[in-house]
Amino acid sequence: MTVKSERSEPRAPRRSSGDVVVAALGILDRQGLPDLTMRNLAESLGVQASALYWHFPNKQTLLAAVADEIVSRTRTRPVAADDWRDAVHFDAMALHDALLAFKDGAEVVSSALALGLGAREAGRRLAASIERGGFDRMIAERSAEALLHFVIGQTWHEQQRLQADSLGVVVEPFATDPAEASGATPEGPAVFELGVDLFLAGLDAREPAAPSRGAR
Amino acid sequence: MTVKSERSEPRAPRRSSGDVVVAALGILDRQGLPDLTMRNLAESLGVQASALYWHFPNKQTLLAAVADEIVSRTRTRPVAADDWRDAVHFDAMALHDALLAFKDGAEVVSSALALGLGAREAGRRLAASIERGGFDRMIAERSAEALLHFVIGQTWHEQQRLQADSLGVVVEPFATDPAEASGATPEGPAVFELGVDLFLAGLDAREPAAPSRGAR
DNA sequence: ACCTGAACACCGTTCAAGT
DNA sequence: ACCTGAACACCGTTCAAGT
Numbered sequence A, B: 001m002t003v004k005s006e007r008s009e010p011r012a013p014r015r016s017s018g019d020v021v022v023a024a025l026g027i028l029d030r031q032g033l034p035d036l037t038m039r040n041l042a043e044s045l046g047v048q049a050s051a052l053y054w055h056f057p058n059k060q061t062l063l064a065a066v067a068d069e070i071v072s073r074t075r076t077r078p079v080a081a082d083d084w085r086d087a088v089h090f091d092a093m094a095l096h097d098a099l100l101a102f103k104d105g106a107e108v109v110s111s112a113l114a115l116g117l118g119a120r121e122a123g124r125r126l127a128a129s130i131e132r133g134g135f136d137r138m139i140a141e142r143s144a145e146a147l148l149h150f151v152i153g154q155t156w157h158e159q160q161r162l163q164a165d166s167l168g169v170v171v172e173p174f175a176t177d178p179a180e181a182s183g184a185t186p187e188g189p190a191v192f193e194l195g196v197d198l199f200l201a202g203l204d205a206r207e208p209a210a211p212s213r214g215a216r
Numbered sequence C, D: 001a002c003c004t005g006a007a008c009a010c011c012g013t014t015c016a017a018g019t
Helices: A017-030 A038-044 A049-055 A059-072 A084-100 A105-114 A120-131 A137-166 A188-206 B017-030 B038-044 B049-055 B059-072 B084-100 B105-114 B120-131 B137-166 B188-206
Strands: none
Touching: A017 A038, A017 A049, A017 A059, A038 A049, A059 A084, A059 A105, A059 A120, A084 A105, A084 A120, A084 A137, A084 A188, A105 A120, A105 A137, A105 B105, A105 B137, A120 A137, A137 A188, A137 B105, A137 B137, A137 B188, A188 B137, A188 B188, B017 B038, B017 B049, B017 B059, B038 B049, B059 B084, B059 B105, B059 B120, B084 B105, B084 B120, B084 B137, B084 B188, B105 B120, B105 B137, B120 B137, B137 B188
16 A cells, blocks of 8 residues: 655655756757747646746756756767877767757757856867877867867757758758859768868877877 | 928838848947847837838848848958968958957857858858868868857857956856866967967868969 | 745737828 | 737746745
């Protein structure tokens, strides 16, 4: 007989702020950012909208936590002994995939980062991988920031096109010549890879450094 | 005596969509994006909010026009005979400045670009300057896009910090080590320049090409 | 500690109707 | 051609009060 356990009886299944973030990710995944309202989110938790303000001071802070969660789900490199260029390349691709994993993921992370809330982990990983190339910390951090802005901006744009396509909306490709824009979009990943490779080539040229291991 | 001119008498000082964009820029400049509501904008034009929907189908389209206007005010290079690297460098800095010229300018342009509306001119200019280095059009366009995303993302972040500072809000600097984050932020422009230089070095390494002029 | 209920001060957008 | 007036269906946030 479903009696209550030992001590006190847990009145209701109360929520932690972690639960709120998970519920927010669910809405993001299924519906996207425009539908991620405090009211919708509250409803999906079986709660009043005002209850969310016990867990987070405002929506912006909540979105920052969501951005952190998206970024924290980035794949990490299995082996750590590789060339630093491969490590940076891997980090960039992994972040790209993590952003694509949730509808409007890139936009959420972009805003959080610009606002100076959350999504810091992404930059830290890139900087750490770059540092393995023997660059000093200042260079590593700043170039990581540059690469990070590229990855997020590019992914946001790409994600927007993917979502537009899936709705059958026609969006002109990103081309200089409108005449050649009529052809099929070559493909997404190539643009992305070119950017990352350009960046790596730039770093390589800046400092010959040690080939991979050993502090110069 | 202030009589009416020849033909018909102009009843009221009616607005063009250009006037709407200019008014929007005014609000952006003085108050920022959160205050750029259809109602505020209408009021600044002495009109009802619903009147704006005669000029633009929706707010998103209006913001795209605003983004176009911001980008179109980018300084253009005085002399065209320079090295292509200098041209790209100039374009990047000029766009940076154009985005900083209006409160939340970078955010407005970032969104418009990601959404595939407006702000295309920025990419076109960069691509044209890169093409002067002898790269083929595909490479030029894609690398321009990469650089563009960096410039906008970086500027958005920078602008956010500038505005936060001017309000006395404390925002932690963008650093890996929270311990070293307590120092003063070194400075903004340097981060920006490093990114552009990295990018140029990457392009340079990819194709030795002609030094500046002449098609390879 | 966690949440309800009700309210406040807004939003973007539509649409019939006016001139 | 350009705009009004009124409405619709929402927003984020606050706050006293409940358990």
